Amino acid sequence: MNHILILPKPKKLELRKGKVDLSQGVSVRLKDERGPRRPMMLLTRGLREMGLRVTVEEGFPITLSVEKEVNNRYGEEGYILDIAKEEARIIGGSEIGVLHGVRTFTLLVRTHGVEMPCMRIEDFPDLSLRGVHIDLKCQMRRSKYLLELLSLLSEYKANAVLLEYEDKFPYRRHSIISAPDALTREEVRLFLEEADAHYIEVIPLLQSLGHVEYILRHEVYAKLREAGSIYQFCPSNKDSIKLFSELAEEIFELHENIKYFHVGGDETHLLGACDICAERVCRIGKGGLYAEHMMNIRDVIKNMGARPMIWGDMLITHPDALRKLSKDFIIVDWDYWSTGELVDRVLIYTVGAFDSSNIDKVPEDLRRVYEPYWKSSVPGKFRGFPYTKFFKDQGFSVVVASSTRSYGDTYIAPNYTRHLPNIMGFSREAKRQSAIGHIVTSWAIRRCPPETTWIGLMCGIAYSWNVHTDEEYFKRAYALCLHGLDNGRLIDLMMALGAKMPTLESRPRYNPARGLWERDICLKEELEQLFRSPEVKHHMNTVQRMRRAAHELLETLSSSRPRWNRRAIEVWRLEAMTMRHKCEFLLTMYKAWRIFRGELSASRASIKSLIEELSRLRKELWMLRSEATRILGPVLTERALLEELWMRYDEEASLLNETIDRLARLLTSKD
Ligand SMILES: [Zn+2]
Structure with a gap:
């Protein structure tokens, strides 16, 4: 043994x-x-x-x-x-x-x-590049936390970070882009020095086409907008390349010896939207438009001495683009939904998701290209992670990208039941296809606290080193190495906290006026939708179940004595308490809502007890808010912390006040 x-x-x-x-x-x-x-x-x-x-x-x-x-x-x-x-x-x-x-x-x-x-x-490692994605577009972390993260990653033999600055780079010439809590030049230098000391390759990411709201929201760049949208540059406007080149130059100036430079390029769904682009699309297709733009971008990066990386999704949607793309591009094949060798469905960005019932709806030209890669010997099933081999067969070097925090996660914790198999499975596929490496993405707009994403980050690094790690081994070793706890079940309990749960998704929408990611719905409206839903019973069962899951994690944490990384355990405790609170909030608010609608009889006693329960929740909310300030304060910048507190606690507080007042009025009317 x-x-x-x-x-x-x-x-x-x-x-x-x-x-x-x-x-x-x-x-x-x-x-x-x-x-x-x-x-x-x-x-x-x-x-x-x-x-x-x-x-x-x-x-x-x-x-x-x-x-x-x-x-x-x-x-x-x-x-x-x-x-x-x-x-x-x-x-x-x-x-x-x-x-x-x-x-x-x-x-x-x-x-x-x-x-x-x-x-x-x-x-020895299975994959030569083993990294994680540090996304600074929201939930901005303090410089000190970023340094600590580098040291933590290197302890587990990671050797790369994909650094997505967005508006957190200290631009000089284009200083209007930099957020108030952007890193300073000194902080960038410190980060790069620390990375170097830990043998970690820093790969900067600068979007070159889509996902540029943070730039195009400013009027000075309005001419570069694709058909007036702040989401995407117009690839037919030469000034888009010029701006990209100037921004890249500023990054190159601070980063010495950049080996790889990621130019983004994902989800550019506005290809061909303006008149000039539309005319070009008629001639060369969307794939052609995309590839020509990316080749210009590539020249910028090559001239500065680095090798370009690019997200793979648009190349899957427009495989004809691959013919025009030079082979020095490293394609970063992201897939956050495949969970193993066999899966139920395949996805093509902007085209759709397909399972065995509608696979014949895939456009003929795409089906011809991908069928050999999807096909499995099991009826009704498809090969997971199908595109890595496809890109390799086209002669490209590939880095795979799984995720520890992405679409569908709550702001409490990542949905590891989905993410861990994705991370483990993609590591294995990367090895099978001789990919250069594996980067675990972690999208900050999903908003679960940074420490809750570590399980996935470490999983990616550990499996990139040894793809044949047994899942139970990983869980036990994680608890022991990271926290000094001999309890593999701890990870299972943490995993349970990240299950799907109504009203707790961050639902990000960019607010160009503030330059911040906000929720796209107010809590009050969201509750109304939930309570009116025909599936409200099912949702309330989920809430009950999550309340038990939170309770169970709290019990285990209260008897655990972590020896290292205690703050991460405190974060999990905060998340479990917040989840338990949110469950009780939803259950109680549902009762109040039904009383207001006359669905529940409202005796004086029942209204009184409801007011008491809501008042208790209001008190608890303030306690949680101050705990969150204490625990997340050292991790997040002040600006980022305020955003988190608003989403997690403040909006609920005003709703609680409103409901208590309304119940009190109801009580008076019964006198
Ligand atoms: Zn255009």
């Missing part, structure tokens, strides 16, 4: 006879004077932080070296960690390999203690 639980799960781990004891101190040394100094310093620092005595001469010896043989067998990132009775050896295929060995060793000491069994680990 293998009792060692660490993330990512090592490829080969063999326990040996005997134990070593580090409690008397360790001596960290290089086998060769010219050996890997940075990993040695990181190991020394890591062990000292855990209270170990580290010297050069005395104590249990740990020797670090780079050896060609390891490189030949396991590649640059490969390493061997051999813990024997007399000494421990960390041998890497390169400096990075040694560093991975150091991370494994440090994690072992942290999670399993200073007395550890002898063992030999031989390890």
Whole structure:
């Protein structure tokens, strides 16, 4: 039985006879004077932080070296960690390999203690690029949190972040674009330095066609709008390329040595909307229009010395565009709905979702292209993640993109029942298709607190390293490594909190006047819709179930003593309390609503008890609001925090006041 639980799960781990004891101190040394100094310093620092005595001469010896043989067998990132009775050896295929060995060793000491069994680990990653998406378009995090996140990611062997600045980059020439809580130049520099210190590649993302409301909302750029819409640039207007080029230049100026640059390009549903574009579409098609624009964008990026990345959805919708696209584009194939090798439906952006009942409705030209990739041997089922192989077959390099936070999530927690299989499955597909790597996206407009997304981020990193990690292993190792808790069920309880739940989606809509993402519906109207719905009974059952789920998580958390990352556990506690509160709020408001409509008889006693319950909820709401301020305050900027508090608590508070007043009036009328 293998009792060692660490993330990512090592490829080969063999326990040996005997134990070593580090409690008397360790001596960290290089086998060769010219050996890997940075990993040695990181190991020394890591062990000292855990209270170990580290010297050069005395104590249990740990020797670090780079050896060609390891490189030949396991590649640059490969390493061997051999813990024997007399000494421990960390041998890497390169400096990075040694560093991975150091991370494994440090994690072992942290999670399993200073007395550890002898063992030999031989390890290497399945995917060479293992990253996460940091989306700054809303819920802006403080610079300090972003730095801590980098260090956390690197502990688990991530080596890339896709940084979507949106309006949080400190533009100079186009300073009008930058939000009040944008990063400062100093903060960007600090972030990049920290990333470099952790061997993390930062891939900036700058949208080049759609999703540019944050730019085009400003009147100075009005001429670049596609058919008057602030959503998309007009690709036929040369000034769109010029603006993109100027913005990219500012980013290149702060980021030195950019290897990859992501130019966005997803969901550009306005292709051909203006007269000039429409005329071009008649000649070259939407795919042609898209590809020609993207080739101009590519030239900008290539001239600045980086390789372009592009989202894959529009290339799936318009596969003819691929013929005009140069092969130095890396296609980032995003798919947040496939959950395994077989799925019930396939999607084509702007065309539709198709299952076995309507698959014949897919336009003939697209069906011809994709049928070989969808087709499975099981009737009624399709191959999951079908487009990675398609793009590879067209001769492109591919990075896959799963999601830990996307469409359909509540602002309480991600729906991991959907996301985890998506993340695990896509890692496996990436390996099968020899993709370059895997990036886990995390869309901030869905609004669950950043810490609640970590399970998915870590899952992506861990599975990109070792696609054959068992799900139960992952859950137990996550609880142990991240929090020092030996309880795999904790993750299941957290997963339950992210189930679908009425009225708790962020429902984002951009407000161009404020430059902020807001909800597209007010809570009062949403409740009205919910209570009038023919499925209200079913929804209220969901609410009851979620209340129990929240309660169960709270019970478990109250008896848990996390050793690390305590704030993340506090966040989960806040989320469970908020969920329980929201459930009770909905159940009580439904009662009040039915009384107002005359569906429930309203005795004086029942009105009185309802007022009491709503007053209790109002009190609880203020307690939650102040907890949220305390817990999320250090993570979010002040501006972002106020937005979160409004959505989560303030809007409800005014509704509670209104309802209590109305009930009080009803009570008076009964006198
Ligand atoms: Zn146009």
